[in-house]
Amino acid sequence: MSLFKTAARTAVASSVHGRIQRRQHERWAAADQARVAAPPAQAPVPAPPAPAPAAPAAAPLDTDELLNQLERLGKLRDSGVLTDAEFAAQKARLLG
Incomplete structure (x- = not known):
């Protein structure tokens, strides 16, 4: 009878493992679909450069x-x- 117990445990473990893999695969597929379906995030628009400071008045020439x-x-x-x-x-x- 121990052979039947071992076979039963193996069958249950295999079944549980298969369900876990299937669920994980479904989650990954859903995440991939959500990522593809979502609009791309827009990069923040950089601030315009600060205006150049006014050129200092030229020093009078000797x-x-x-x-x-x-x-x-x-x-x-x-x-x-x-x-x-x-x-x-x-x-x-x-x-x-």
Whole structure:
């Protein structure tokens, strides 16, 4: 009779194990379906970058530096690198 008890225990254990596996498989399948059916989570929109700080006012050039830059602009105009309009605009920028 012990052989029958062992066979019965094995059958019960196998049946229980099969049910547990089936339930777990159903749970995993339901979780997968829910994940697929759910709309994708949207990433948070990053905050816009902070505006760049205003450029500090250019320090006034000393007279020698101003003359050097004006001479350089004149040479660039004379060599054809700058047009008369570009020269006038840069000169006005330097003289402020």
